[in-house]
Amino acid sequence: MMLQGPGLTDLHAVVDEVWSSFLGHEEPLLPALPDPASAGGITWSAATSVTGAWNGVVTVEIPDAVAHTATERMLGLVAGQALTTEDVADAVGELVNMIGGNVKSLMPGPSVLSLPLVARGTIASPSDLAEVSCLDLTWAGAPLRITVLARRDAPTQAADRSARNSADTRESA
Amino acid sequence: MHALIIDDSRAMRSILRRIVTDLGYETTEAEHGQAALDHLEGGLAPDLCLIDWNMPVMDGYTFVQRVRDDTRWRDVTLMMVTTESEHGQIVRALAAGAHEYVIKPFTPDAIVNKLELLGLLATEVPA
Secondary structure, three states, rough: OOOOOOHHHHHHHHHHHHHHHOOOOOOEEEEEEHHHHHOOOOEEEEEEEEEOOOOOOEEEEEEHHHHHHHHHHHHHHOOOOOOOHHHHHHHHHHHHHHHHHHHHHOOOOOOOOOOOEEEEEEOOOOOEEEEEEEEEEEEEOEEEEEEEEEOOOOOOHHHHHHHHHHHHHHHHH | EEEEEEOOOOOHHHHHHHHHOOOOOOOEEOOOHHHHHHHHHOOOOOOEEEOOOOOOOOOOOHHHHEEEEEEEEHEEEEEEEOOOOHHHHHHHHHOOOOEEEEEEOOOOOHHHHHHHHHHOOOOOOOO
């Protein structure tokens, strides 16, 4: 089954618009190769899900330094000013909210966008999701990754299969 | 002029506050629709509400419906500022009584232009 999702060009355009609108034009977003060596630092992850005619999840993963810089700019603070964890989580959540909302607009509707989920670390993806687009970028020399995952089955099909599996489990017990 | 900024994101409220403060507005902030309604019930009389759609407790669409159902607040201008960009949702919000609709991400100019269209620029904006 072919999973539906936005193309990398469209996804890049969405991310670029969000970044330039709220974080400035001084440092451009540049394409990057995935860098396993950069995965060791503290990372912020945020996810928002889309449910409806298209079902999927959009995630943003950024290192601590990018999360702090983004928060300072969105809050209009001077660089280096003290930030709370809640401030950073809020700003990272708003970034994924805007990216997720614009990805939603690229996909068939109607659908509903969830409130963002933010974690310091990595958010594990549900097993019924598969990656359809993954965009690795750098901003001010730091890596960031935006991923779009789509559900393998429509909700009704998944529920039917779950019910069948449940019946099978009971039968084999 | 007074703006009530309704968004669950403190960062987004800060961005909007800076834009409208530069235009001469005083501001009050609410993190969801119910908190905004509480401000109105408490006597706040804003000229403008900037309203996110997706918020906990009470979403922006419900807030618009509640405000438009009450004649006390019929003069308040309601502007949605949201990531929700489906045509059907824009139509729903405008039909419920929102005057304008801005899709995130936006530039300060987008907000200024909408306020100009609505005749809600509090001060002369430098060219």
